[in-house]
Amino acid sequence: NAGVTQTPKFRILKIGQSMTLQCTQDMNHNYMYWYRQDPGMGLKLIYYSVGAGITDKGEVPNGYNVSRSTTEDFPLRLELAAPSQTSVYFCATLPGLVGEQFFGPGTRLTVL
């Protein structure tokens, strides 16, 4: 099992550009999450999904959009990138009621 995979690993965007961060899991977990981690800080929840077709906002959703058409994929869309979105983005999954989250390796995004 690959677990949670994220692409790309690194990306540099210009202000105003758009991009999609990909997150794919092969563990058949219902719950999926997107976090951002600013330098020297903890993780902040952007969006999460409790199953295919169901998404909800987290603590910092502005400037982002998500979709969950399948159990496996949970892409995060950035529209009109801004320097404040420079961060490391982590995708995570959760199998269910008990257990810990499984994290992807992260995507380091820089907006210039």
Next chain:
Amino acid sequence: AQKITQTQPGMFVQEKEAVTLDCTYDTSDPSYGLFWYKQPSSGEMIFLIYQGSYDQQNATEGRYSLNFQKARKSANLVISASQLGDSAMYFCAMREGLSSGTYKYIFGTGTRLKVLA
């Protein structure tokens, strides 16, 4: 409001000694979970230990133990016999929303631990 507080931005410990990393939390949800994650300089998030709000005993995993004091709303991580490889950022996190099925997580700001030879 629900939150996690880690008041120690940085800690030093001598190799082979024990160290305690502090974490306090606040929630109105009667059912919640508390987690500790390690983030080495390579950036990945590594799960260390979990404590459920209804667990009677403190959780232990090898050299890691969680000192859970429910009345004081604290969930401190104790690392025994520190090793150089323990140098990393440590995050406390809380899972709540079990009763509503949302299972949202909140992370603290982290404590950077440096183990000295």
